[in-house]
Amino acid sequence: MNEMISTLVFYAMAMVILGTALGVVMSRNLVHSALLMTACFIGVGMLFFYLDADFLGAMEFMLYSGGVAILVVMGVMLTKRHDGPPGNPFNNNTILALGGAGLFVLVMIGVVISTPAPAGGYVSPDTVNELADMMLNKYILPFEIAATLLLAALVGAIILAKGDGEA
Amino acid sequence: MSIGLGHCLLLAAMLFSIGLYGALAKRNIIAILMGIELMLNAVNINFVAFNRFTVVSDLTGQLMTVFAITVGVAEVAIGVALAYRIYNDRLTINVDELDNMKG
Amino acid sequence: MFYDFALEHAWLIPLLPAMAFVIIGMITRSYGKLSAAIAVCMSFISFLLSSGVTYALVNYGISVEQPFVQQLNWMHIGSVSISMGVLIDPLTAMMLMVVSTVSLLVQIYSVGYMKGDKGYGRFFAFLSLFAASMLGLVLAVNFLQMYVFWELVGLCSYLLIGFYYYKVSAREAAKKAFMTTRVGDFGLLLGILLLQINFGTLDFMELREIIPAYISMAGTGLMTVIALLVFVGPIGKSGQFPLHVWLPDAMEGPTPVSALIHAATMVVAGVYLVGRAFFMFTELPCVMNVIAWVGGFTAFFAASIAFTQTAIKRILAYSTISQLGYMMLALGVGSLTASFFHLMTHAFFKALLFLCAGAVMHAMADEANIFKMGGLRKKMPITFATMTIGVLAIAGIPPFAGFFSKDEILLAAAQVSTPLYVLATLTAFMTAFYMARLLFVTFCADPANEESYEHAHEPSKFMLFPLIVLAALAVVSGLWGHLEGFGEWVRFGHPHEAGIDMTIAVSSTILSFIAFGIAWNIYVAKRWSSDTIAEKTGILYKLSYNKFYIDEIYEALIKVFVDGVAKVFYWIDIYIVDGIVNGLAHLVGGISWILSKAQNGQAQHYSGVFICGVVILVAYSLYFLAVLGGAL
Structure with a gap:
């Protein structure tokens, strides 16, 4: 039971992280991207807690969700043009980038599957x-x-x- | 089925590839910076996961994450400053207009 | 003793004029008189050394069989070693004497003749270089050394013909001379290369041993080819038919140059080469035949052109070609002695004739047409006297030099081939006629132009001195050679008996006198009109006057042949060579255009490609290095 909840929690966090990350990349509005990125960092911080790294989780919240997100938002603001919301367009390299990223995932999946899982560890x-x-x-x-x-x-x-x- | 190292690694890999896609396929410098931040976080997840699921006596993995976060933050600071400079100079932050290296 | 020193240091003979060339060319060029003094001094010293060498030769009895050889290794490439040095035998000594004497006298003459010319220093520099090259050629120990100097004299000839480079005709003549002799030199070079390939040596002394043995063993086939190729060189250099066309045009140069180079010395280089390589030619009867007939024909042919020419130097030029033909004829019939004897006497009297012609032209304000002169006998008695001696010598009147040498040639020809003898005798008759014509029209006929006649005067003493010396030589050299046994020294094989066949001598002398008489009647006494004769002979006269249209034929041939070939090559060049080159360039350009599309200047694109590459490499290495145990 405990284990099942743990698994569910992990998948939920994974959904949050990947979903918000996708949102960051796909969003048409740069401000939305920045906000989604903050959410993504919060997800990562929660994953850190889940992995028994509570100090890092706190740091993630403060530094990334706080500092970095504010920095990025300020960047968006400083470089914004005066007409309309800041756009977030794609360039001509989407296919190349998609190919590179997809290949990377495929290779990683292969590596992970073929690697025997280590015995459970312990964290102070x-x-x-x-x-x-x-x-x-x-x-x-x-x-x-x-x-x-x-x-x-x-x-x-x-x-x-x-x-x-x-x- | 309990969550193990493999799950975390796959999650990190996907996050990394999403960040990579963003970094490669975006026009806006700020968006590219965001992609890079996502990639850095994927790496951090890997560090923490290895620290959690393998038999090590200390917290070296987490410590490395601390350093990685430090470097990442510094990088964002510099990156935003650069974007600001470029915007000041050229009134654009679209990278594909910065093709001085064109052959 | 001086002659020992001269013999041991024979290499100084060409070196001193070469030094004069360098000194004049680099330092004193703009000081005319100083340059002339240096050139004359160096020539004089090398004349003294040549005399010393000749004396030593007689004293030590150095003969054709046992020459005096000094050589040192010049370069060593693989199995080929090339040496430079001096080879002294009677042939060399005779040539040394002739060349150094004539060049010394011509340089003295030039001191007066070239006075006031702005290229004074340059002229003496070139004359010195020429003397150096010619003396080096004479001293050569092997074919290669000879070829080097052979080309050098060609270069000097080019420079001196084109001495008045601001005149178009001089430039054209210089080019023509250079390119025509080039044709011959090419054959000579081929011959030399073949010799080197076949025998591994170019040394005259070694080849003299090897070639007869080779011919008796392997037959004459290859040697005939080689000898003919080598003979092409002399054809070009010595103005033999059909490469004679450059020599008359070479008269564009200053007259002393014509005297020194295009009459007395350089043009006999070809004769000398054949004489030097006589060991090769005598073994090949058919090549000897070719030489004899080329010589005989050239002699006759050139004489027939000289008949009708009007420019004084052109007449002499054709006469030179004719006399060179004589020398070749003598070589061809196997008499080295006769040929070289004539070479020596000819050098003296032809240089004399040219220098006299120079004096005449000098007096007549550079007028070259003999029919515009006339009556100069009274105005220029010394020139007239010396010129007369020259004409008598070339016409073969005893006891002048030409009589003895020409007689030797006629005798040698008569012993071998009657047609050649008849041809040679006929040529002798014609020679006497046209030389008499030249002399009579210039000096004895009534003045054609009163004004220039009034201005005519004897040349300066610098010019008269060489005339007198050469006249003396033209008188005595033949008799001296005849009496002193020229043939005992300069010979090939057994000593040559100096003898006079009375029939030949008397008949040729009588013919010469007849020729003189005819010329006198036509041009001085005017008993027969030359115009009528010209009309009556019609086409022959025209042919001769236009030099048998050889130049025109060459021009037409060149037009058809060279232009045709050029058109073909032009097409090949434009469409094939250029096509290939441009095609390659376009290919490379196209490929690089495609590749340059990758260089779009976008860092993201680069890094995308980079990431893909890294991932593919990682996958590949994982798979093939079996890190995963072949799981992928």
Whole structure:
């Protein structure tokens, strides 16, 4: 019974994620796309909870559904033309893109089917403590590099957005 | 039938391919950025799923996701800034008009 | 001793004029007198060295059988090794003497003749280069060295004929000379290549041993071909029929050039080549026949044209062709001695005649037509005297040089073939006639143009000195050669007995006198009108006057043949060669046009293709590398 609910929950989340993702791609309105993308991220965050990664789930909600979504919406707003809602047209590469994506899925399906499933694993429930421990001990260097990257991205974004003539 | 690694991987693969389609087939830079974000999330799902369903003693997979999210966020910031620049310069954010590399 | 030094350093003989060429060409070209001084000095030193070599040759008894050879390896390619060096035997020594003497005298003459010409320095540079090339040719140890210098003298000839390059006729003449001799050189080159291929060597001394042995073993078939090809070179260079057409036109050059190159030295290079390779030709009777008949016919043919020409240098040019024909005839009947004896005497008296003609033209403000001169005997006594000596020498009047050498040739021809002898004697008669005509009309007839007659004067002493020296040589060289046993030194095979057949000598002399008499009666005493004769002989006169229309025939042939071939090639070029090339270009263009469609400049398109490629590669590698155990 428990297992069945679990399965149903997974499929529900999968439906949400894939459906909203499809909506993001197919929508004619860029603002709708942005909103659907936020919903998609919420689905992904819930999937993280489902997979016992509660800290990551929270991060997903905050960073993606919050930060990234706002950034994207601001981007839409900044680059919008004055007439009508921002369009979200396709280019001439749809067939090529569809072929590439379809092939990718096919290959992945093949790989997944032919790979024997590993035995069930275990995840510590106290993810926050453990992640903090790893981040500040074993992975301190990547952590610092990520911090530098963020700083660089911040400065870069400012400079790019500011332009040359407006010093 | 219980949910296993395979389900998560397939879900991630589909999400990835949808993102890929968006990134390749859209004209608008912002839409392309969204597609890329979807692809990044698919990767994150994979990390978390592997961490959950394989026998590992620590949370390396989740940690990698943290870094991936960091990089993804930075990328969105830069991407939006770029889109804004391009829009300022050319009054368009349609990528297929940016064909300076045309042979 | 000096002659030892000269013999050991014979390579200096061509090198010194070559140095003069370089010095004049690079440094002193714009200082005319200095250039002339350098050229004359170098020529004089190389004349001295040549004399030293000749003296040493006599002193050490260097003979045709045991020549003096110095050579060093010039290049070594695979199995082919090519050397350069000097080969000195009596033939060489004689040629050295002739070439260096004539070129020295002509250079001295040019000091006066070319005075005031703006190309003064250039002229001496070319003359020096010519002297160097000709001396190098004479000293050659093998066919290749000879060919190199052979081409160099051709180049000098081209440069000097076209010396007045601002005149269209001079340019055309230079081109004609160069291309006509080219035809001959091509044959010569083919012959040389065949020799190298068959015998692996081009060395004269080695070939002299190999070829007779080869012929006695393998027959004459191949050698005949080679010899004929080699002989094509002399036909071109020595103005033999049918490649003689360039030589009369070559008279566009300055007169000293005509004297030096187109009368005395370069044109005998062909004769010298045949003489040098005589070991090859004597083994092949049919080739010898060809040589004899080509020579005999050329001699007669050219003389018959000289009959009616009016330009003084053209008459002399045709006479040169005729005399070269004599030399070839002598070679063809197997008498190297007679040929080279005539070569030597001819060099002296023909250079003399040309220099006299130059002096006359100089005096008459470059008038070339003899019928517009006349009466110069009183105005230019020394020139008249020397010219008379030259004419007597070429006409074969004893005891002048031509008598002895011509007699040797007639004798040699008579011993081999009566038709050739008759032809040669007839030619001698004609030669005497047209030379007498030239002399009488120019010097003895009444002045045709009073004004230019009044201005006529003797040339400067620079020009007179060579005339006198050459006149002296024209008088004594024949007798000297006859008495001193020329044939003992310059010979092929056993020593040649110098003898005079009284029948031949007397008959040819009488014929010459008759010719003189006829010419006197027509042109001086005016007993017979030349116009009437011209009318009576009609077509013959016209043929001769128009040089048997050889030039016109060539032109027509070239028009038909070359233009026809050119049309065919034009078509091939336009439609096939260009078609292929343009087709390839269009093909490549089309393919690249298709490929460039892929380069549409859209990063998304690129990355789409890239993704597809990656996925396909991954699938492929998974499948074939059996990572999945063949599941896919």
